[in-house]
Amino acid sequence: MGFSGAVRNEMLDWWIGNPPSGYLPPTEWYVALVRTDDSEVVGGGYMRLQTDTDDWVGIGGGEVTNISDLTWVVPTADWGTVHKVKLYDQLIGGTELAEGDLTTPVAIFSGGTTPEITAGNFSIQLTGGFNEDIRDEMLDWWFGNPQSGYIPPEDFYVTLVKTNGEEVPEESGNNYARVHTDACDWGSGGVAPSPEDGTIVNVFPITFPAPTAGWGDVNKVRLLDQAYPTSGEIILAEGDIIETYTVTGGGVTPEFIEGAFKIKLL
Secondary structure, three states: OEEOHHHHHHHHHHHOOOOOOOOOOOOEEEEEEEEOOOOEOOOOOOOOEEEEHHHEEEOOOOEEEEOOOEEOOOOOOOOEEEEEEEEEOOOOOOOEEEEEEEEEEEEEOOOOOOOEEOOOOOEEEOOEOEOHHHHHHHHHHHOOOOOOOOOOOOEEEEEEEEOOOOEOOOOOOOOOOOEEEEHHHEEOOOOOOOOEOOEEEEOOOEEOOOOOOOOEEEEEEEEEOOOOOOOOOOEEEEEEEEEEEEEOOOOOOOEEOOOOOEEEEO
C-alpha cells in the first residue's frame, strides 16, 4: 500500500525543513473498504474504521504495519466484493492518504464473517531514492511516533561517485569538493518551493568546482550530511546519473542545472 502524492510531499517538506503551510500529520486515520467497481462500501452497518498512533509501528525498510487487529462490524447487508483499502483523515469524506490492493478480493455477505485485517497484515511503504533509515524517520514523524528524536539535517552535500563505487577523491591538484546545499535549494521548481508528486528537485543549479585534473568516469550522485568524508557520515540518498561521463582536467565544469537533480518517494 502506498501513500498519496500529497502525503509524500508533506513528508519531503518536513525533511528538507521547508514546510509551506504549517502542515501537521493527522492524529487519527480511518480505514475504508473499496469494492471492485472502485466505490466505497455503503449501508449494511458499514463505517470506516478508526485507528490512531497506537495501532501502527515501524518495521524498518521504510514501512509501517498495523500492530492491532482492524475489525469492522458484522455486516447487516451484503457489502459486495472488496478488493482495495484506503486510508482517510476523516470518518466521512476527507482526504485520501493512502491506498492499496488486497492480496485476494473478498466477498462480504450479510451476517457472514466479520471483516478483519489481523495485526501485521496491513503495511504501508515508502520507496525511492532515500535510504531506509531516512524513510523510516519520515514515517515515524507522519504517524506521530518518533522513536529517536531524529531531526533532519539542515545542510546537504552533493557528491559525485565513480564507476568503481567510490566518491571522487579530494586530491591535491584536482579541485574536487562536495557542493553544499540547504533547504532553500530544494523544492518543486515552480513558484512555491514545495515538492510535487512526491519528488523534490534542485531549484538552483548545483555547480562543482572546475576540474584542474581528471576526476574519472562518473555515473552516480549521492546526498550526504557532511562537508568532508568522515566515518560518521550518512548517505541520505543516491541515484544513477542518466549517462556515465568522464570528467577531465580543464574540461566542462560538472553541473546539475535547475530541476536536473531529482529525489523521489514512491
